[in-house]
Amino acid sequence: MVAQTAVMRELMKTSGQTYAAEAGIRLTDTPQPLYRTLVLSCLLSARIRASVAVASTRALYEAGMRGPRQMADASWQQRVDALGRGGYRRYDERTATQLGDGAELVLDEWGGDLRRVRAEADGDTAVLKRRLRKVPGLGPTGADIFLREVQDVWTEYQPYLDPKVIKGAERLGLPENASGLMRLAGKEQPGVLAAALVRAALDEKLAKDSLDRAAAGGAS
Numbered sequence: 001m002v003a004q005t006a007v008m009r010e011l012m013k014t015s016g017q018t019y020a021a022e023a024g025i026r027l028t029d030t031p032q033p034l035y036r037t038l039v040l041s042c043l044l045s046a047r048i049r050a051s052v053a054v055a056s057t058r059a060l061y062e063a064g065m066r067g068p069r070q071m072a073d074a075s076w077q078q079r080v081d082a083l084g085r086g087g088y089r090r091y092d093e094r095t096a097t098q099l100g101d102g103a104e105l106v107l108d109e110w111g112g113d114l115r116r117v118r119a120e121a122d123g124d125t126a127v128l129k130r131r132l133r134k135v136p137g138l139g140p141t142g143a144d145i146f147l148r149e150v151q152d153v154w155t156e157y158q159p160y161l162d163p164k165v166i167k168g169a170e171r172l173g174l175p176e177n178a179s180g181l182m183r184l185a186g187k188e189q190p191g192v193l194a195a196a197l198v199r200a201a202l203d204e205k206l207a208k209d210s211l212d213r214a215a216a217g218g219a220s
Contacts (some may be wrong), residue, residue, distance in 0.1 A: 002173070002211060002214045002215045003214065004173065004174055004175070004184055005184060006214035006215075006217055007172050007173065007174060007210055007211060007214040008174065008184045008185060009214070010209075010210040010211075010213040010214045010217070011172065011196050011197075011200060011210045012185075012188060012192075012196055014206065014209070014210065015195070015196040015199045015200070015206065015210075016188065016192050016195075016196050017192065017195060017196075018149055018152075018191050018192055018195045019040060019044060019050065019053075019054060019145075019149060019195055020033075020036075020037050020040060020149045022054050023036070023040050023054045023057040023058055024057075024058055024061070025037055025040070025057075027149070027150065027152070027153055028153060029115060029153045029154070030115075031067065031112060031113045031114065031115070032066055032067050034113075034114040034115065034150065034153075035067050035068055035071075035106065035112070035114060036057065036061065036066065037146060037149050037150060038102075038106070038114060038132075038135065038138075038146060039057055039060060039071070039099065039102075040053065040054070040057040040145075040149070041138065041142045041143075041145040041146040041149065042095070042098065042099070042102065042135070042137045042138050042142050043056055043057060043088065043095070044142070044145050045137070045138065045139060045141040045142035045145055046090075046091050046095070046137075047090075048088065048090055048091065050199075050202065052086060052087040052088050053086075053088065055086040055087055055088075056082070056083050056085075056086025056087065056088035057086070058086065059082045059083065059085040059086035060079070060082045060083070060086070060099075062082075063078065063081070063082040063085075065078075065079065065082065065099075067112065068102075068103040068104075068106040068107050068112045069103070069107065069112060071099055071100065071102075071103035072100060072103040072104050072107060074100070076096050076097065076100060077096075079095075079096035079099055079100060080092050080093060080096045083095060083096060094137075095137060097136075098136040098137030099137070101136040102135045102136045102137060102138070105134060105135055105136065106135070109134065117131045117132065118154055123156040123157075125147070125157060125160075128143075128147070128157070129143040129144075129147070132146060144162045144164065147160045147162075148160055148161075148162065148165070148191060148194040148195065148198070149191060149195070150191070151190055151191045151194070152189040152190060152191035152192070158190045158191075159178045159181075159182055159190035159193070159194075160190065160191075160194065161178050161181060161190070161193075161194055161197075162194075164197075164198050164201050165181075165193075165194045165197045165198055165201070166197075167201040168196075168197030168198055168199070168200035168201035168202075168207070169181055169197050169200075171200055171201060171204070171207045172197075172200055172207055172210060172211065173211070174197075181193060181197070
């Protein structure tokens with residue numbers, strides 16, 4: 001039987017990075033990176049490859065849509081074009097509309113600063129998710145993604161390990177509970193752990209490779 005510690009170690013070698021970090025977001029508790037993570041969460045929640053959502057988040061940033069005001073002020077066509085450069089073509093027209101509407105909502109509801117929704121929720125996960133689902137295109141899946149990604153900054157929500165994370169743990173033969181996973185993760189941040197396990201849930205080959213490398217290391 002492959003040791004769980006070895007499996008976790010091999011998974012972290014290849015997948016120990018949040019999706020926000022992959023998208024070039026240096027996540028801090030400040031308005032712009034929080035908003036960019038919200039946009040990323042909206043894109044990741046669609047039925048499209050995670051790599052495309054990450055690339056499209058970068059493309060929006062490179063096109064100058066770095067905060068809700070810039071996103072709202074951009075034309076619909078500018079948003080469509082940026083999404084297209086990121087490869088996000090299947091839902092680009094609808095998503096371009098949702099991003100504009102969502103930016104307006106963030107400005108109207110929270111003055112463009114998502115720290116205000118954090119203050120409103122006051123550590124209550126259900127309240128935070130309900131507030132976040134006001135954002136067009138986010139929905140329950142997107143709210144889960146956002147919480148997974150920001151938990152290392154909004155630490156009152158740690159560890160946030162939703163069913164997608166647990167599915168990855170199950171695929172790897174790891175504990176299917178937060179305490180067991182955090183114990184195996186050691187010093188890894190919960191957000192990094194969550195992202196790695198989500199990758200295992202989404203990519204059967206990645207999970208198998210982690211298991212194979214762990215087994216090979218144990219046999220050597």
